[in-house]
Amino acid sequence: MTQRLILASNNAGKLKEFNELLSTVGFSVHAQGEYNVPEAEEPHITFVENALEKARHAARLTGLPALADDSGVCVNALGGAPGVYSARYAGEPKSDAANSAKLIADLAQHADKSAYYYCVLVYVRHADDPQPVIAEGRWNGEMIAEPRGHGGFGYDPHFYIASLGKCAAELTSDEKNALSHRGQALRALVEKLR
Ligand SMILES: O=c1nc[nH]c2c1ncn2[C@H]1C[C@H](O)[C@@H](COP(=O)(O)OP(=O)(O)OP(=O)(O)O)O1
Ligand SMILES: [Mg+2]
Numbered sequence: 001m002t003q004r005l006i007l008a009s010n011n012a013g014k015l016k017e018f019n020e021l022l023s024t025v026g027f028s029v030h031a032q033g034e035y036n037v038p039e040a041e042e043p044h045i046t047f048v049e050n051a052l053e054k055a056r057h058a059a060r061l062t063g064l065p066a067l068a069d070d071s072g073v074c075v076n077a078l079g080g081a082p083g084v085y086s087a088r089y090a091g092e093p094k095s096d097a098a099n100s101a102k103l104i105a106d107l108a109q110h111a112d113k114s115a116y117y118y119c120v121l122v123y124v125r126h127a128d129d130p131q132p133v134i135a136e137g138r139w140n141g142e143m144i145a146e147p148r149g150h151g152g153f154g155y156d157p158h159f160y161i162a163s164l165g166k167c168a169a170e171l172t173s174d175e176k177n178a179l180s181h182r183g184q185a186l187r188a189l190v191e192k193l194r
Pocket of ligand 1: 010054152
């Protein structure tokens with residue numbers, strides 16, 4: 001039986017990746033926007049708390065199981081910034097281009113460009129689920145000033161993986177999903193749901 005699942009996100013890039021990643025595991029996935037669920041508040045200082053907030057919000061408004069993703073890029077020379085604030089690093093309205101430009105400017109004076117993407121996924125069976133299923137993933141790279149590639153979303157044109165000689169935005173979807181913080185987290189989550 002396929003289980004209907006709400007993706008508690010409004011981010012088109014994430015939704016595309018989840019559809020690719022979940023297509024094989026027996027879930028029929030629906031973005032919260034299909035149910036007119038508005039964006040949830042993300043008031044917390046940790047990824048996991050924000051993801052739980054988003055998952056419960058979507059489950060409450062739809063009456064269905066929900067999966068939320070809270071993720072971001074953490075730059076070592078900046079003490080882990082922008083981190084949970086990655087989506088609104090350059091303020092409102094949220095803009096990938098403005099966020100990337102601010103991050104590259106903030107890093108200009110730092111020699112250490114190392115960074116990692118981090119993703120927490122939270123799955124709740126219903127809004128008040130006392131046992132949320134939680135998984136995480138991490139993907140190491142470095143920030144480069146000159147954008148490369150047109151795939152992915154967010155900071156991907158500036159997120160360089162030295163071992164591949166490419167930015168995340170230069171990878172195919174399959175290549176990115178095989179390596180990414182989100183792909184790792186989702187595979188771990190699916191194992192826990194088995
Ligand atoms: O694979 C990725 N490739 C590039 N950038 C990425 C990735 N994964 C997260 N990111 C960045 C985008 C955004 O600046 C922030 C997520 O913020 P986050 O609040 O989790 O998502 P969001 O507000 O865009 O959508 P929503 O909360 O509705 O899921 O990290
Ligand atoms: Mg968000």
